[in-house]
Amino acid sequence: MTTTSASQRRDQAKQAYDAFIAACPTRQLMESLNDKWVGLIFCALGEGDMRHSELGRRIAGVSSKMLTQTLRTLERDGLVTRTVTPTVPVRVDYALSPLGRDLLPRMVAIKDWAETHIEQVDAARRAYDRR
Amino acid sequence: MTTTSASQRRDQAKQAYDAFIAACPTRQLMESLNDKWVGLIFCALGEGDMRHSELGRRIAGVSSKMLTQTLRTLERDGLVTRTVTPTVPVRVDYALSPLGRDLLPRMVAIKDWAETHIEQVDAARRAYDRR
DNA sequence: CTGCATCCTGACCGATACTG
DNA sequence: CAGTATCGGTCAGGATGCAG
Helix, strand or coil: CCCCHHHHHHHHHHHHHHHHHHHCCHHHHHHHHCCCCHHHHHHHHHCCCEEHHHHHHHHCCCCHHHHHHHHHHHHHCCCEEEEEECCCCCEEEEEECHHHHHHHHHHHHHHHHHHHHHHHHHHHHHHHHHC | CCHHHHHHHHHHHHHHHHHHHHHCCHHHHHHHHCCCCHHHHHHHHHCCCEEHHHHHHHHCCCCHHHHHHHHHHHHHCCCEEEEEECCCCCEEEEEECHHHHHHHHHHHHHHHHHHHHHHHHHHHHHHHHHC
16 A cells, blocks of 8 residues: 555545445434434433523533534434424424434433443543553 | 623533533543444444454544544543554454443444434435425 | 524544654 | 554634524
């Protein structure tokens, strides 16, 4: 693998990547699901429907922008429903769709695992850093 | 909320975030687990131990750099083991640790869900875009 | 209250080259 | 083959202001 193969390898990788995508469209969806805020939003909405501002307070650290952006994506993917109540100050409620509720336990499983094993991971990190 | 509150709000958010972290150290770990390549690496290693280059070929699209970087993090977190065999061309094998194997099924659950429901999600996306 | 548009910084990540 | 270091472009995402 010398200099010339640089572009070649890129092309190959690109083709392979595309082919992989074609055979396994999961990739794109997995990346969506792995988004920075998706897990947290799922966990929050799993506890019950919430308004935009409630989610913002619940998650603490997310900007309004990212909240809206992420919720939009989830809505587009059919995982979250968005209900607008045209009162005086507009009220917007978010909830998990049936599809989202189907996925929820698997997201929670990750979160639960993290909560259960954080200490082991921390210990491993300390051991690693100590070397 | 004028100019001064800008930094104030940032500090508040930071404190709130840290407080949240303190009460729930899960956040940091969840973000690690949600990393772009972690899911794919887990799925790959779930099929068996692999060398650096094998992983690179298997995942197709990941750069050598990101592979190393992500594997380092996983090793530090105690989820992956790294075995070096000092032969002439050095041989390095990666494998899931017991901790990693414990987590594996939950990662696979996400992947499986994605594979199973990609069509519904695609349908939802088309419906959304058509509006 | 909710959401959109804009600006801007910093982190991520790919490409490249070099060590062992 | 495996890994590190560096440079540079891209883009996520925070801050701010405004609209409905």
